Amino acid sequence: MKIYFAGSIRGGREDAALYFQIIEFLKSYGEVLTEHVGDPALTNVGDDGPTDKFIHDRDLEWLNASDVIVAEVTTVSMGVGYEIGRALATGKKVLCLFRPASGNNLSAMILGCDELSLVYYSDLAEAKKAIVEFLN
Amino acid sequence: MKIYFAGSIRGGREDAALYFQIIEFLKSYGEVLTEHVGDPALTNVGDDGPTDKFIHDRDLEWLNASDVIVAEVTTVSMGVGYEIGRALATGKKVLCLFRPASGNNLSAMILGCDELSLVYYSDLAEAKKAIVEFLN
Numbered sequence: 001m002k003i004y005f006a007g008s009i010r011g012g013r014e015d016a017a018l019y020f021q022i023i024e025f026l027k028s029y030g031e032v033l034t035e036h037v038g039d040p041a042l043t044n045v046g047d048d049g050p051t052d053k054f055i056h057d058r059d060l061e062w063l064n065a066s067d068v069i070v071a072e073v074t075t076v077s078m079g080v081g082y083e084i085g086r087a088l089a090t091g092k093k094v095l096c097l098f099r100p101a102s103g104n105n106l107s108a109m110i111l112g113c114d115e116l117s118l119v120y121y122s123d124l125a126e127a128k129k130a131i132v133e134f135l136n
Numbered sequence: 137m138k139i140y141f142a143g144s145i146r147g148g149r150e151d152a153a154l155y156f157q158i159i160e161f162l163k164s165y166g167e168v169l170t171e172h173v174g175d176p177a178l179t180n181v182g183d184d185g186p187t188d189k190f191i192h193d194r195d196l197e198w199l200n201a202s203d204v205i206v207a208e209v210t211t212v213s214m215g216v217g218y219e220i221g222r223a224l225a226t227g228k229k230v231l232c233l234f235r236p237a238s239g240n241n242l243s244a245m246i247l248g249c250d251e252l253s254l255v256y257y258s259d260l261a262e263a264k265k266a267i268v269e270f271l272n
Contacts, residue, residue, distance in 0.1 A: 010241035011212045056248030076147045078217035079243035085221025105146035107215035112192030
């Protein structure tokens, strides 16, 4: 199984350590195409490719090649929203994970969308549980 | 012409007054379906509909009914990213307007995307110029 993990890069790296842990868990279920999203060395400058066009085209290719998308949507990110929108438009299965304790206002485009699975969680154990249920 | 204007709501309302001015200008070219995005009374609570599902489904219907999308992408917004992703997936023409002076890091998903038109601007006059060129 090919898994596309989506998390904030230029929108802010507050949750980078959590992305890393989720990706490590996802790797027990398949190939995570976007493993770099959890790299602690990757900052909000977002230099995860030689050019922005390279990053966009690579990520879109990975998105189209993936079987499922798992998105951590707590940190507000234009790119994560874009990826979710494009994935749903091609009928992909999308799991969105959100931590209400963050105090962030989640977009109505995510909260009100019937085409995706949205799970609220508070810690890694709950995130793992949601992922297991989603993948099974 | 039906125009879908996309701007941040729950991601932050710092640019709400600017959205209003852009929408007023767009109205001289056609019907702006999302005129409420510029409403100064609309806060980042994002209560622009009775439920999130209502907001999502209404906005997606408007997006699909629109001829062009004009998105102000300076304030980071999950919903705006989602709308751009869905619009491009159905072949819509999208103009993204960004103010570099904000100091925000624009997503590589926007910066590196060949399928949309991206214009940097500094004030309303430059935004209007970009809109005129895009619509003609």
